[in-house]
Amino acid sequence: MINKEKQEKELPLFANPRNAAAGSLRQLDPHVVAKRNLNIFIYGVGHWPVSKYESHFEVLQYLKELGFRISPYIRKVKDLNGIWDFCKEWEDKRDELNFEVDGVVIKVNSFL
Structure with missing residues (x-):
């Protein structure tokens, strides 16, 4: 590093x-x-014009199909408990990675 x-x-x-x-x-x-x-993982595209994609996750999957590297650690959760559990999990995992991270990013998935 x-x-x-x-x-x-x-x-x-x-x-x-x-x-x-x-x-x-x-x-x-x-x-x-x-x-x-x-090396880079793509986490978004900035401004995304109106399209067939209704969610951030769908856009990431499309970018992956195009050959961009998407983090294998992305997870969709349904509620605040899921967010909390994911953050706690990464509090322990971050030191095991072979790259440095700033922290966890939480995004609203739906564009609608």
């Missing part, structure tokens, strides 16, 4: 994973960017 390498070299650390990715992409030397081994 980028911060681990920076720490070993006693360089200032990135504040969070987003800053690490943004800082990597701003490098003037493309070889430095390539060494960072960046």
